[in-house]
Amino acid sequence: MEEIEASGTGMPQLDITTFSNQIFWLVVTLVVLFYIMSRVALPRVAAVLADRRGTITSDIAAAEDYKLRAQEAEAAYNKALADARVEAQSIIDAAKAEMQEELDQQIAKANAEIAAKSSESERRIREIRDSAMEMVTQVSKDATGDIVEAFGVPAEASRIDEAVSARLKGGAA
Amino acid sequence: MEGDIAEMGKFIGVGLTAIGMGGAAMGVGNIAGNYLSGALRNPSAAPGQQAMLFVGIAFAEALGIFSFLVALLLMFAV
Amino acid sequence: MDQFEVKALFGGDVSWYTPTNVTLWMALTVVAASALMIFGARGRAIIPTRAQSAAEMTYGFVYKMVEDVAGHDAVRFFPHVFTVFMFVLFANLLGLIPFAFTTTSHIAVTAVLALTVFLSVTALGFILNGPKFLGLFWVSSAPLALRPALAVIELISYFARPVSHSIRLAGAMMAGHAVAKVFAGFASALGAAFFVPVLAVTALYALELLVAVIQAYVFTILTCVYLRDALHPSH
Structure with a gap:
């Protein structure tokens, strides 16, 4: 505090001889600063801020657009998927029906063949049985004729036939 | 001698102006405390009132600064 | 108190046009403010650099203050x-540099600032x-x-406005x-215990x-409050 006493002027703030100087330079400074700020600095910053706001809005709009398009694409994809599924189902059904039809045909054909074959076999079996019967009859008759002749009785073919037939029929019955 | 007594009175007066600081301290503390208690009751409204907080503190503080100014004037200008 | 003295830069007496340390530090204030707002924002990038976002934050801060406090139609007085x-911000901050001269600590400067605000707001x-x-x-x-x-x-408090407006700023600075x-004077007086006042400083x-x-x-913000009163006196 000594140096203040020494300077003797008290507070420099109350020294009115310097007021005019300070006021003059303050006014100059404020005018210069105002022109720099309002003409150069603030419009630039405002332009940058407006630019950014514009960019952000347009980016958001673009993002919105992309989102919409993505949703559309997803819907289309889902639709395609559903269509493909339906088509695949119809193809499967058609193939199944075709296969079934063919299978039925084959089965019917096979059944017919089997039936034909079995009837043929039956017919042959019957033939064989018939011929075997015929042969048995013939052999019986021949043997009977031989046996009757061996007894020394003249064999009458018609009677022997009758007798053997009657016997066989009775035996068969 | 007379000058010494005047000097003494000056210093006593300057010292007394320091009491003004206490008043400013009470005012600022009151504002800040009330702001805090209000902010704790309703935290969502607090940020909107921050400007008013600073304005109030500035007003209260200005009066403390006035007492400081009186001290300076007594000390150096009278 | 010699830190507050107004001295002519090149010697001689101080008259109204003499370049003084007031001139120097006010010019530095203009330079610093322009450096932040023009060179800081010169990239004009969509994604700002640090200096650019500091300039934009300052702009947005003051803009929002004008809009919120003084109302929507006060935006034309934003510049x-x-x-x-x-001016006040950079004068205050530059004044904190050691050996600097604080222009806003002078009542003449703040009084002219406050009177400018007061008179223009009243006229408006x-x-x-x-x-x-x-x-x-x-x-x-x-x-x-x-x-x-x-x-x-109300009338007395209205005319007390420029007084408190200017003395608050000058007094605080x-x-x-x-x-x-x-405190710095204590440091040299205390000798070995000098670190206590240094920490305090x-x-x-x-x-x-x-x-x-x-x-x-x-x-x-007080300027904005006065501006709001001028634009909407009924409130």
Whole structure:
């Protein structure tokens, strides 16, 4: 505090001889600063801020657009998927029906063949049985004729036939 | 001698102006405390009132600064 | 107190046009403010650099303050308010540099600033609202008998505005620097225990940084409050 006493002027703030100087330079400074700020600095910053706001809005709009398009694409994809599924189902059904039809045909054909074959076999079996019967009859008759002749009785073919037939029929019955 | 007594009175007066600081301290503390208690009751409204907080503190503080100014004037200008 | 003395830069007496340390530090204030707002924002990038976003934050901060406090139609005075804010802010901050001269610690400077605000706001109020501007002093919500007394009080407080507006800023700046000076004087007086006041000055310096910004903010927000009164005197 000594140096203040020494300077003797008290507070420099109350020294009115310097007021005019300070006021003059303050006014100059404020005018210069105002022109720099309002003409150069603030419009630039405002332009940058407006630019950014514009960019952000347009980016958001673009993002919105992309989102919409993505949703559309997803819907289309889902639709395609559903269509493909339906088509695949119809193809499967058609193939199944075709296969079934063919299978039925084959089965019917096979059944017919089997039936034909079995009837043929039956017919042959019957033939064989018939011929075997015929042969048995013939052999019986021949043997009977031989046996009757061996007894020394003249064999009458018609009677022997009758007798053997009657016997066989009775035996068969 | 007379000058010494005047000097003494000056210093006593300057010292007394320091009491003004206490008043400013009470005012600022009151504002800040009330702001805090209000902010704790309703935290969502607090940020909107921050400007008013600073304005109030500035007003209260200005009066403390006035007492400081009186001290300076007594000390150096009278 | 010699830190507050106005000295001619090149010697000689101080007359109104002499370049003094006031001139120097005010010029540095203009340079610093322009450096932030023009060179900081010169990239004009969509994604800002650090300096650019500091410039944009300052712009947005003051813009929002004008819009919120003074109202939407006060935005056309935004450059004026911004100039005041930048001047006070950078004068306060540059004053904190050691050996610097704090222009805003001088009552002559802050008084001219406050009077400029006061006179232009008052003129604006009369130009925009005519005689209705006087409604600011006629408190229509109060009982009729009280209104003349309130009008006197309002009138006194209205004319006290530039006084408190200027003395607050000058006083806060002067007080901070004077206290720092006193503590620094203790450091040389205490000898071996010098670190105690040095620590105190360090803490005080941090507080002064805060005060420098807050005083600029308060000066600007009060300007906005006065501007709102001029634009909407009925409130």
